[in-house]
Amino acid sequence: MTMPAAPSEPGNTPESIADPLLSWRKEFPILEHTTYMISHSLGPMPRRAQTAIKEFTDTWATRGIRAWEEGWWEMPLTCGDLIGSIIGAPKGRVVMHQNVSICQSIVTSCFNWSGNRNKLVSDGLNFPSNDYIYYGLERLGAKIVSIASPDGITVPLDHILDAIDRQTQLVSISHVAFRSSSLLDLAAISKRAHEVGAYIVADLYQSAGIVPVDVTALELDFATGGSVKWLLGGPGAGYLYVRPDLDSALTPAATGWAAHAQPFEFINGPIQYAADMHRFLNGTPNIPAMYSARSGYEIVNQIGVEAIRAKSKRQTQLLITLADESGLVVRSPREPESRGGTIILDVPDGRAVTAELGRRQILVDFRPGAGIRIAPHFYTSDSEIVHTLHELNCIVRH
Numbered sequence: 001m002t003m004p005a006a007p008s009e010p011g012n013t014p015e016s017i018a019d020p021l022l023s024w025r026k027e028f029p030i031l032e033h034t035t036y037m038i039s040h041s042l043g044p045m046p047r048r049a050q051t052a053i054k055e056f057t058d059t060w061a062t063r064g065i066r067a068w069e070e071g072w073w074e075m076p077l078t079c080g081d082l083i084g085s086i087i088g089a090p091k092g093r094v095v096m097h098q099n100v101s102i103c104q105s106i107v108t109s110c111f112n113w114s115g116n117r118n119k120l121v122s123d124g125l126n127f128p129s130n131d132y133i134y135y136g137l138e139r140l141g142a143k144i145v146s147i148a149s150p151d152g153i154t155v156p157l158d159h160i161l162d163a164i165d166r167q168t169q170l171v172s173i174s175h176v177a178f179r180s181s182s183l184l185d186l187a188a189i190s191k192r193a194h195e196v197g198a199y200i201v202a203d204l205y206q207s208a209g210i211v212p213v214d215v216t217a218l219e220l221d222f223a224t225g226g227s228v229k230w231l232l233g234g235p236g237a238g239y240l241y242v243r244p245d246l247d248s249a250l251t252p253a254a255t256g257w258a259a260h261a262q263p264f265e266f267i268n269g270p271i272q273y274a275a276d277m278h279r280f281l282n283g284t285p286n287i288p289a290m291y292s293a294r295s296g297y298e299i300v301n302q303i304g305v306e307a308i309r310a311k312s313k314r315q316t317q318l319l320i321t322l323a324d325e326s327g328l329v330v331r332s333p334r335e336p337e338s339r340g341g342t343i344i345l346d347v348p349d350g351r352a353v354t355a356e357l358g359r360r361q362i363l364v365d366f367r368p369g370a371g372i373r374i375a376p377h378f379y380t381s382d383s384e385i386v387h388t389l390h391e392l393n394c395i396v397r398h
């Protein structure tokens with residue numbers, strides 16, 4: 001089989017003139033030799049992350065323990081502010097943790113699950129880690145109601161709304177489903193949760209950085225997410241947003257000394273929580289991960305999610321059009337407003353096809369029960385999309 005040449009670097013081509021976001025390509029070394037369609041899983045490393053990591057080691061080497069009071073201690077909040085400006089949170093309302101699983105554990109530990117209000121309503125396309133945490137609450141008296149997806153692509157909004165009642169303590173929604181890229185109407189769900197006195201937590205991992213989100217306008221109580229994917233921050237930096245007026249009402253059982261009002265007094269016994277967002281911290285923060293993660297957040301802030309989303313909608317549509325032309329099965333919503341930045345294509349032997357694409361320097365991934373996930377981001381050229389679909393078709397046909 002003859003292999004068509006990979007698309008050339010856009011450089012000063014008509015495509016790069018028409019699409020100014022392509023000028024960001026030089027910031028990502030891997031794009032020099034790889035068609036990178038996998039930022040729903042691990043975004044490419046920004047060149048400046050190397051400098052940032054060096055800044056971390058230089059600071060550690062030269063400032064030693066003084067680094068804590070010179071910025072490290074407050075870094076979960078100062079770094080969180082960079083996320084805050086992407087998701088519409090006020091300053092000081094986002095704290096960094098290691099990952100979403102920890103953030104979700106902190107959120108669920110704020111509630112008493114043994115009373116009458118013991119129901120946790122979750123969407124059936126939520127990330128499995130969240131489910132594992134929720135079902136673990138059953139031993140504390142929680143009743144978990146997971147709203148099934150009839151087609152594996154969407155969870156019907158009215159089914160979610162109908163399940164939220166006065167026994168509901170917490171509603172958990174994955175804004176964009178990792179399996180299908182379908183996008184749920186957070187505004188409607190948030191409104192319904194608050195009507196019955198329930199709280200809402202949204203997992204923004206698959207939306208923040210690719211779909212505009214405004215946690216304040218949506219009146220979310222909590223939001224969680226991480227840096228690995230669309231935010232291009234690398235592993236080890238998850239984030240938690242908590243609505244500003246909730247501090248005094250919430251006392252997370254999953255806690256640690258950094259959440260104490262006077263952490264450096266080292267007082268034994270029950271915790272006296274910090275009055276502000278620090279109360280949602282736990283132990284020693286993951287400093288190197290935050291150094292590297294900031295690079296990605298800065299880039300996303302600089303470009304702006306509106307511009308990223310406009311391009312993403314156009315390119316995901318291009319993917320769907322090309323897939324339709326080839327008779328491939330699309331397992332993502334077709335309406336641009338109803339999907340995130342990934343398109344899932346179901347082909348026979350999807351795992352093997354994914355591996356072969358990888359051998360051809362085209363990085364995508366495969367999820368069982370879903371298909372091949374393909375994600376352009378702001379640095380993707382249209383010719384890379386055409387190339388990806390062409391290679392995928394060749395592999396499937398032969």
Ligand SMILES: Cc1ncc(COP(=O)(O)O)c(C=O)c1O
Nearest residue numbers: 099100101127178203205206226
């Ligand atoms: C929607 C969503 N939530 C959570 C996670 C992972 O969470 P954690 O940060 O705990 O690894 C992922 C992806 O891996 C995801 O797609």
